[in-house]
Amino acid sequence: MSSAAGGGAVGVQDVLNALQQLYSDPNPSVKSAANEALQHFQKTQEAWSTANALLLTQDLPLESRLFGAQTFRSKITFDLQQLPLDAQLSLRDTLIDALAIYAAGPRVVQTQLCLALAALALQLPESQWPNVVPGMIDRFGKSADTVNVLLEFLSVLPEEVAQNHRIPVSNATYHERMPQLLTQQATVVLELLSMYIRAEGVTTSIQETIFHCLRSWLKAGEVSANQLAATPLLPLTFEALESDALFDVAVDVLCDLIHETQEIDENQAVIQVLLPRIQALRPALIQAGDDEDRVRGLCRIFVQAGETYHTLFLQHATELLPIVQAILECASYHDLDIVQITFRFWYLLATHVHKAEAEHNPAVVPFREVYEQLFAIIIRHLHFPNEELTGQERDDFRSFRHYMGDTLKDCCYVLGAEVCLARSLHMIETALAEESPTLRWQDIEAPLFSMRSMGAQVDLRENDVIPRIFAIIPRLPPHPRLRYAGLLVLSRYTEWVEQHPERIPEVLTFITTGFDRSDKDISAAAAQAMNFLCQDCCEHLAPYFGQLLEFFQSIKDQLAVDDLLAIAEAIAHVIAAMPSAEAIDSLVQFTQPLLGNVHEITLLPSPSKPDLMRAADRMEQLARILQVIGVSLASALPESCAATCSTAYGILDRLLEQHGNAYFISERTSALIRRALIFFGPRAEPTLPALLERFASCFESTGYSGYVWIIGKSIDQFGHPAGAQLHSLLARALERVTAKVVQLLHATPPDQLSDVLDDYLHTCLVTVQAAPGMLINAPIFPHAVQTAVLALGAVSPAVHGIASDFLRALFELPGTPAGAGYLEPVRQVVAEQGFAVCQAMLRGLVTFFPPENMPVVVGTIKALQPLAQDALLAWLAAAAEQLPPSAVSQEDTVKFLQALQSAPLSPEQIKPSLVVLYGASRKSRERARLDNEVVGNT
Structure with missing residues (x-):
């Protein structure tokens, strides 16, 4: 398709050849070139007629015909203005005729044609395409052979109109057209679906499509719960739960319907119809047994009802308790993926139960009982399985346990943390008392984990359960898992130890004996416990400093690096809490x-x-x-x-x-x-001459960014005020670093120097802020600015972000009281680099800068304005002309230049004009994404 790249006409055979290369040629470069050519083709005027030929030539491969349909969708979304109005109406008729041709399939082509028609319907006014839905019903709804096409169109229409923001219509047009296409047609669609679903000979496949269509209108908010409840579709949806083929889509519809009734006062009548039917599903949940898919679907319905109506449960406890009990049954299921569906409901309900308890509402009693059962269920789920887990399974289970821990906190909120803590402790005491040979470590570890999860909820003034916990943990069986869990429990309650310092010796002993060099997990838990103990009890641990120091010296060559770091940090907290003289020693x-x-x-x-x-x-x-x-x-x-x-x-x-x-x-x-x-602080200043020399030398020989970082930190800390000698040393180090960075950039692209550029430009920024003359009055100044301009082209957000910050600070400096003396050198470097700055800023803005960079770009361009009033407009215009056509079209470039208006450019014009340019680039990016989907899914 070389003719496409060159702007010439593109024929059917060109596209077919490119598609053949894309999907059949083993050469990656050929595939890439074909993909690029196809995307370029879709933007051309010729694509309309070529796509039509591809679509209607039935003997072509499916990929080619699908590409034709997808091209129509892309063109209608982005390029409809290429066609005059009469051609747009002709296009509509062509697509409708094509839809009839593809009534028997393939489904993927039908879907793309329906999407294209939906996008066209939104853009054509009612005067040009009136009664879209009734017209489509009249064309396709009378024959069993075309009903599937009609249902597909009715399914995608709400999604496209309500959610596809890439379709370019004004707000006024959108708010006028949407009611005509959707709101005013909701009753018609409901009547149609109600008729079809009960039609004689209707297939399960058609019924499934009907439910998908109904769900689309529900999710778009165009069919209200009250409207739906007045049709046979509501009872038929519940009946569909008995069908294996329709079960999943029926669950989706019911969940969406329940969600649509969240405005409870407005939907009381519907809710009164729904709740008995939902409650009646409980036997089906019990009968589902090991059918995990069916249990999951029913669980979703119960939980959706629970989350939506959670404010009603205490008001109507008797009537609604069965739903809570059904959700409890779901929470007790063996599949943890199903269990987690219930978690948010328990959080929502706990808030209301807690409030009702504070008001002494007797309705809370059965709900407390539910949370008591839930507590026991969660503890059971916390048990590690008997069988050995794979590494990934073990990681997934550990992660999931923390989510279950959050539900334990909900139980604490209802039952009281001390009550829950006592229950966990009782489980451990009971297990230990039995001394059974069948005692499983999981029976102790699970309640131990729960104690850790509930730690934040416990009142530190509690002096009944926590002392018993501290007494029992050292007596646990010597199983590695229990040792690990016990250490983590102690680390969770070190704030309580701070209020009971008499416990420190026994706790310290237990922790230090936990550094079992044969088990890295236990050592890590002991290090964490030591860290928390020293942080929370630092003021009580000064007398133990010698013991801690001796312990550290004994294990510093044996533990893992992270564990030693945790212990070093722990002891440092103890030192920090000492009186100054003692702390220094x-x-x-x-x-x-x-x-x-x-x-x-x-x-x-x-x-x-x-x-x-x-x-x-x-x-x-x-x-x-x-x-x-x-x-x-x-x-x-x-x-x-x-x-x-x-x-x-x-x-x-x-x-x-x-x-x-x-x-x-x-x-x-x-x-x-x-x-x-x-x-x-200042006492480090005598080391700076040697330090700066060493770090500059090391950077020159290695190019490692850490050396630049320290020179920048030295300038930041000591650059203002600095004596003449120190100022000279800092400036010399900066010069040497700059020379090396320039050398590196001559041989290496900016994206491969991200760390170096990040630290170097941070150094330049702090120099402008702390000692601007050190940079601006130096010969390296133009090189530093040029480096920043090159860094604007780096893909790394950190690099082009700090480059933008440095340039903006530099350009704004002459306008500040401290920077007035630097106007001429800054103006001179702007004269040399201003166009390059504008070019890099605009290119980044329309290609890879994240949205949050827009204020920085605007601020930097504004800062340039007083430094180059006469030249800025020409720079921006020239930079805009050089933007890649794939990012901004020529038409949008012209709009940008028109938004700039005329010279001299005022600051007030800069932001609106850049917004125009950025908006155009967003449109191009959206198109590129859609075109990639189009070509990639062909």
Whole structure:
């Protein structure tokens, strides 16, 4: 189809050849070219006649005829204005005739033709195509051979009119046409469906299509519940539940109907009809047994009724309790996919039961009993299966347990958290008391898990059940699953321990003995419990610091990295809660051995990768410790800490000198130094000369982004105010980094440098904010701006987002009090790069920028206006002319330029004109999506 790409006429054979290449040629590049050519063809004027020929040539393959029908749909949606009115009416007649030709199938062609007619009906006024629905009924509704076509059209019509926002009609046209097509025809459609579904000889297949059509009108809101209830369709839908073939669609219709009655006051009459029929389904639920599909469908009906009428249950307890009991039966079913359908209902009902209890309403009694049963059911579902689960099954079950935990919280809301907690504890006590040889670990683990789930609901002043929990957990059988679960339960109740500090020794002992090196799950649970205990009880744990430190030293070479991080963080919380002088001494005791481990590795002549990984782990632990401490000790640090900072940096500097080309070393070192700069504050300034030299040098040799990140953080923290010497050092580091970034961009596309560009442009942004002269007065300034312009073309949202932020801040700077002195250099760089900025901004806006970037684009273009009043309009016009035709048509480009009006361009014109351009691009993107669906589904 080269003629399509070149703009020439495209014939049937061209399309057939392209379709043959798309679906039969093994060469991916040929397939891609064919796909692109077909999409281009669909936008051309010739596509109308070619699609018609494809559609009506019956001896062509189905793929070709389907492509013709789909092309009509695409053209009517996006290009109807290509046809004069008389041709549009002729098109309507052609499609209706084609629908008659395809009355016997295939169904996929019927559907595309019906979609095309629905889109056409919305765009043609009543004066041109009056009585659409009655006309289609008259044409196709009188013969059994064409009823299926009519029902398909009536099914897609509400969906297209109400939901397809790609059809280009004005709000006024839409609000005029929709009632004519739908609202005014609802009664006609209901009468038609009622007649068809009872017609002599009607097939199950036609009945299924009737129900699908009914559902379409219900979901669109064009058939009201009251209208439907007045027809035979309502009882027939309930009767359809007895048919295997009609069961699923009948369930869908009933759920939609119940949903449509959510305005309870307006639908009381319908609800009074529905509820007895829904209640009457309960025996069918019991009879369904192991038929999971039937149970699922009936469960959906009961739950939909429960969720829709949840405000009525306490008012009409006697009448509606059977529905709640039916939902309870669904919740007790063995299939957890069905069980979860009920969860939202229990949440909604719990709110009303809780409120009624507070009002001492006696109607709550049976509902409390339901929640008591529900509690026991959920505990049963929490049991791990006896059979061994696969890895994915185990992960899915663990994830699902947390959803069940939320339903336990609903039980707590109704029954009281302490009552539920006591019930779980009683289950454990009973299981332990039996001492049966058949005792299963699941019988203890499930209620343990429930205790963990309910922890947030428990009153911390509770002193009956929780002490018994803390007493029983250390006595659990030595099963790994129980040990794991017990540790997680303790971690959930550490806030209670904070109010009962006398419990700390036993809890601490239980946790520390949980670091079983043979079971990583138990160790992870113990680390989590230690972390929560130290966070919540930090003020009580200072006397245990020595014990904690000794414990950490004993296990730091044996536990998993994440577990050690959790423990390091835990001990840091204890330090942070100490008085300043004591905290500083404790911090030194804690961190010196870790830093010493790093130093030892720098002294090795040829450290192995495990050695370097160990150094990286120690640095990560140090960074986490300093992250917890933050700046809380900054004011109390003695002046001698400046020397400590320099000594510590010396160790890291040696590590970078030797192994800075290892990526993980660069990342861990950068993270630690960032935390150290925050912690030491001004006392870190003596380290900056060596630090900046090292990091600039490392970036020059490796191109790792972490080194740029730290230079940017240094400028952010120390750039304003900075003395002449430090200012010079920071500026020199920025120059070296910029030179390396420019070098990298010469050899590598921006999308392959996302991390580097992200950190570099953040550095440029903070420099403009903290010390603008460091960048603007430097020779690197044009290179930095050019880098940002190139970054605007990166697909990564983070990269083009920070590039936009930097450019906007730079262009707005001369208009601020602090930036008045930078007007000329900024204006000069705008003169050099302004067109490129406009070009990149517009291209990004109409292709890959996310919608939230629109304000940034508008702000950046507005910021350019006072810097280049005479040139901006020409830049925007030239940039618009170069936009890809696939993103914005020539016609839409002209509209954009007209919206800009004339020079000189005013700020008030910028946003509306960009909105016009963006709207056009959204239309093109929608078309591309539809065309992809069209070609891909052929």
